[in-house]
Amino acid sequence: MGIQEWTYVMVGLTFALYIGIAVVTRVKTTAGFYVAGQGVGAVANGMATAADWMSAASFISMAGSIAFMGYDGAVYLMGWTGGYVLLALLLAPFLRKFGKYTVPDFVGDRYYSSTARVVAVVAAIFVSFTYVAGQMRGVGIVFSRFLGVSIEVGVTIGMVLVAFYAVLGGMKGVTYTQIAQYMVLIFAYLAPAIAIAFLLTNNPFPQAAIGEILPKLNQITVDLGLTHYARAFTELSMLNVLFITIALMVGTAGLPHVIVRFYTVRSVAAARWSAGWALLFIAILYTTAPTIAIFAKYVILRDLAGQPMAAVQAVPWVQNWTETGLIKLQDVNGNGIADAPELFGSKGPPEVTAAIDRDIIVLATPEIARLAPWLIALVAAGGLAAALSTASGLLIVISSAIAHDIYGQLVNPAADDRRRLLVGRITTTVAVVVAGYFGINPPGFVAEVVAFAFGLAAASFFPVIILGIFWKRATKQGAIAGMVTGLAFTVAVIAMIRAPQIFGAGAPVIKDFFGINAQGVGTVGMFLNFAVMWVVSLLTPPPPAEVQAMVEGIRYPRVMRPAGTFNPTHGQPGV
Amino acid sequence: MTAPHTFDHERYWRRTITRILVLLAVWLLVGPVMSILFVEPLNRFSIGGVPFGFWMGQQGSIYVFVALIFVNAWLADRQDREFDVHETPETTRQVVGEH
Numbered sequence: 001m002g003i004q005e006w007t008y009v010m011v012g013l014t015f016a017l018y019i020g021i022a023v024v025t026r027v028k029t030t031a032g033f034y035v036a037g038q039g040v041g042a043v044a045n046g047m048a049t050a051a052d053w054m055s056a057a058s059f060i061s062m063a064g065s066i067a068f069m070g071y072d073g074a075v076y077l078m079g080w081t082g083g084y085v086l087l088a089l090l091l092a093p094f095l096r097k098f099g100k101y102t103v104p105d106f107v108g109d110r111y112y113s114s115t116a117r118v119v120a121v122v123a124a125i126f127v128s129f130t131y132v133a134g135q136m137r138g139v140g141i142v143f144s145r146f147l148g149v150s151i152e153v154g155v156t157i158g159m160v161l162v163a164f165y166a167v168l169g170g171m172k173g174v175t176y177t178q179i180a181q182y183m184v185l186i187f188a189y190l191a192p193a194i195a196i197a198f199l200l201t202n203n204p205f206p207q208a209a210i211g212e213i214l215p216k217l218n219q220i221t222v223d224l225g226l227t228h229y230a231r232a233f234t235e236l237s238m239l240n241v242l243f244i245t246i247a248l249m250v251g252t253a254g255l256p257h258v259i260v261r262f263y264t265v266r267s268v269a270a271a272r273w274s275a276g277w278a279l280l281f282i283a284i285l286y287t288t289a290p291t292i293a294i295f296a297k298y299v300i301l302r303d304l305a306g307q308p309m310a311a312v313q314a315v316p317w318v319q320n321w322t323e324t325g326l327i328k329l330q331d332v333n334g335n336g337i338a339d340a341p342e343l344f345g346s347k348g349p350p351e352v353t354a355a356i357d358r359d360i361i362v363l364a365t366p367e368i369a370r371l372a373p374w375l376i377a378l379v380a381a382g383g384l385a386a387a388l389s390t391a392s393g394l395l396i397v398i399s400s401a402i403a404h405d406i407y408g409q410l411v412n413p414a415a416d417d418r419r420r421l422l423v424g425r426i427t428t429t430v431a432v433v434v435a436g437y438f439g440i441n442p443p444g445f446v447a448e449v450v451a452f453a454f455g456l457a458a459a460s461f462f463p464v465i466i467l468g469i470f471w472k473r474a475t476k477q478g479a480i481a482g483m484v485t486g487l488a489f490t491v492a493v494i495a496m497i498r499a500p501q502i503f504g505a506g507a508p509v510i511k512d513f514f515g516i517n518a519q520g521v522g523t524v525g526m527f528l529n530f531a532v533m534w535v536v537s538l539l540t541p542p543p544p545a546e547v548q549a550m551v552e553g554i555r556y557p558r559v560m561r562p563a564g565t566f567n568p569t570h571g572q573p574g575v
Numbered sequence: 576m577t578a579p580h581t582f583d584h585e586r587y588w589r590r591t592i593t594r595i596l597v598l599l600a601v602w603l604l605v606g607p608v609m610s611i612l613f614v615e616p617l618n619r620f621s622i623g624g625v626p627f628g629f630w631m632g633q634q635g636s637i638y639v640f641v642a643l644i645f646v647n648a649w650l651a652d653r654q655d656r657e658f659d660v661h662e663t664p665e666t667t668r669q670v671v672g673e674h
Binding site: 071073081084085093233249275287558 | 584587588591595599602606607611612614615618623628629632633634636637638641645647648661662
């Protein structure tokens with residue numbers, strides 16, 4: 001059986017698994033729908049969180065970006081892991097004690113304000129929708145590359161599947177399918193890495209095998225006229241590496257779909273442990289990605305660079321991927337040879353576009369490592385698992401923002417649980433359809449905005465939640481002013497820097513913000529938010545006594561304010 | 576509902592803050608400081624064939640992050656027991672029996 005037939009089998013089997021789980025986990029209450037009944041164990045929740053976190057971009061594109069960026073790729077590695085420390089230490093246990101269902105819940109209650117709740121809802125929907133459109137697009141692309149169907153068909157299939165288990169099982173269905181998806185994606189990711197490590201060094205542990213290969217890669221990149229692989233700050237300045245890494249880390253801790261995962265565990269202590277398990281499961285992939293980058297780049301340079309063009313084009317895996325358009329070999333300098341700069345690109349002079357698309361690094365490595373066809377096909381299932389798991393987590397956030405935060409808390413608080421559940425299911429369906437539509441017709445800037453979702457989360461949510469937990473004096477006016485400032489500043493600066501991509505302008509309005517590029521601007525927005533919150537809170541009346549008692553109460557896992565009677569119940573709605 | 580329980584809440588919270596600050600200091604050291612600000616000087620050393628600064632940024636920092644979170648969970652559990660504010664089966668009942 002060829003690779004394509006195996007791909008149908010692998011994808012079909014994994015999809016059947018997700019559907020089966022959806023049927024078994026269908027829910028009957030809003031508690032089940034929004035927070036999985038708050039009964040998920042720490043390890044299971046950690047695994048689901050890891051799958052939720054690792055999107056199509058982590059799975060397919062990250063290793064490729066690192067291969068091209070060398071050391072500076074560490075922005076993604078540290079940026080997308082370091083935030084979990086912030087979550088575990090500063091947010092998760094306190095929000096779990098608070099016990100409600102969503103981030104806007106916390107903002108609305110802590111800042112005793114429907115306005116604050118609505119601002120939070122708007123921010124959450126904006127951040128989550130841009131993120132999810134990117135995921136649906138990723139689903140479409142994996143389908144079209146591996147299964148030969150059009151992107152539209154691919155997105156639609158993905159939509160129907162996600163709708164099925166999200167509507168039926170809500171957060172509970174999503175959680176348990178995410179666990180299955182984690183197992184699929186981690187196996188699909190590790191197998192090629194272990195295989196190629198073994199092939200090159202007889203050491204099956206990729207993280208150790210790089211000790212032998214990295215020096216060779218450093219040497220060969222320099223010999224062939226590319227930048228030294230391990231040297232720092234060749235692609236990004238130190239300032240940018242710093243600001244982007246921080247924006248990604250802090251943004252992680254401000255993303256609604258990640259935070260909400262800590263509402264689903266069964267206790268405060270479980271929230272702390274679950275963050276550890278989540279990062280452990282994430283780290284398995286994230287420490288492997290840079291090794292894949294090193295091995296793949298080394299093999300490609302060793303075997304293809306400097307060879308005659310005709311010989312390179314005849315290599316089987318090169319032929320396969322040229323057909324999908326991910327490899328576009330061009331003899332730029334007309335010497336009949338595939339030079340390294342032609343393969344990986346050069347910033348010039350002269351400027352040369354890379355023949356190799358970054359996504360090749362993960363997608364083609366199994367073939368380069370001569371793995372069996374069924375294992376190669378599993379990579380497709382893995383990429384889909386990654387995209388679907390993230391998409392489903394985001395959709396729950398979007399639907400809960402509308403059905404719970406707006407409808408349930410503001411529009412019709414008297415609604416009973418059955419009606420709330422129905423509204424939740426309807427909004428989830430609508431959200432899937434809208435996300436699918438944007439997946440099929442992405443606004444030109446989708447890829448840009450997904451990265452900026454982090455900057456926006458860093459600038460809007462993170463300061464507001466942190467100060468809400470640790471500073472009793474933070475007031476509603478401070479929070480609203482802070483959120484609005486952080487959001488407005490970050491959106492404005494990003495729009496100005498990326499005017500060509502977003503608005504089709506001729507040139508950017510500003511090139512960067514004092515040397516900080518668009519991906520790092522969120523860090524500046526975050527500092528602004530903190531500053532504004534501090535000043536405005538001190539200028540406005542302190543929060544009411546019950547709110548201050550609530551803030552105190554979330555600090556202790558079991559009891560409340562020692563002399564008081566206020567007790568945020570563990571997740572009971574309507575309290 | 577649990578009966579009012581007296582414990583030194585100020586001391587508990589101070590311990591919590593200290594613990595958080597110490598762990599965050601390690602986080603800051605391993606991430607921004609070692610892997611970004613000092614990556615180039617650290618590259619003069621190597622670990623298993625890989626330049627140390629590079630290794631910190633692409634591997635080592637991640638291992639430390641994982642360890643920090645588990646250390647925090649363990650220390651917090653110990654602290655909760657010491658002050659008798661840890662959760663018990665009665666207080667972590669699931670929200671509704673059938674969901």
